[in-house]
Amino acid sequence: MARQAGDWQSWVMGRDVAGTSPHRRQIEKGLPMLIAHVRFRVVEEDRQKALDALMANAAAIRAMKGCLAFVPFLDPTDRQGLGVLHxxxxxxxFAAYAASPAFVETASILRPLMTAAPVSRRFDARLIETVN
Incomplete structure (x- = not known):
């Protein structure tokens, strides 16, 4: 899906141009949140199939309680790499998401495509500032 200029922040924050996810709350300075960086590799020919699998449930995941961002991406530095910023x-x-039907469905497609185990780094974070 092509995005217009200015839509980047809406896309990253899990919103479509028409509005905000019903579960999205304002992120306030100092409030804790969880950030996860997930990276994995597939053979180059399967990258688009893997990205499509991630995007198939993206809207449902972004609408989940507590989801502030779900951003699948192709790694531009690795022809076999993909990732997801959460x-x-x-x-x-996050645990509810990991137990959800959307996660299970996506994992059932992605796991057989992976050439190695995924790496998931999870961080406790606090917002310092938002710069527009």
């Missing part, structure tokens, strides 16, 4: 209001919200 921002969640809490570890509990």
């Amino acid at each position: 921002e969640w209001q809490s570890g509990e919200d």
Whole structure:
């Protein structure tokens, strides 16, 4: 889906241009959140199939309680690499996502495509500032 100039922040923050996710709350300075960086590799010919699998449930994931951002991407530095940037209001919200049908469905497609185990780094974070 092509995005227009100015839509980047809406896309990253898990919103479509028409509005905000019903579960999205304002991120306030100092409030804790969970950030996860997930990276994995597939054979180069399967990258688009893997990205399509991630995007198939993106809208449902972005609408989940506590989801602040769900951003799948192709790694521009690795022809076999993909990743997902996650921002969640809490570890509990992230755990609910990881137990969700959308996660299970996506994982059932991605796991057989992976050439090695995924690496998921999870961070407790606090917002310092938002710069527009």
